[in-house]
Amino acid sequence: MKYITIERTENLEIAKTRLRTYLERPLSYYIATEQPATLMGSAKILSLRGRDKNKEIAVKVDGPGFIIEELYKEFKI
DSSP: OEEEEOOTTOOHHHHHHHHHHHOSSOGGGEEBOSOOEEOSTTEEEEEEEESSSOOSEEEEEEEEHHHHHHHHHHHBO
């Protein structure tokens, strides 16, 4: 499983570029099957899984809540 941190200074496009850089497959391969979880303060964490039959978490993305919520909208099924 990969773990990626989005910095507070990044915007949605930079966050997606970071994901493309660190993930082994295209972003379209990943889905979010559950809502982001709240960490401390306004930080959240999003768990993404692959679209194949393997239901294990492939990547966890943490960062500012507003960016994680936007990423969730793009990855939710």
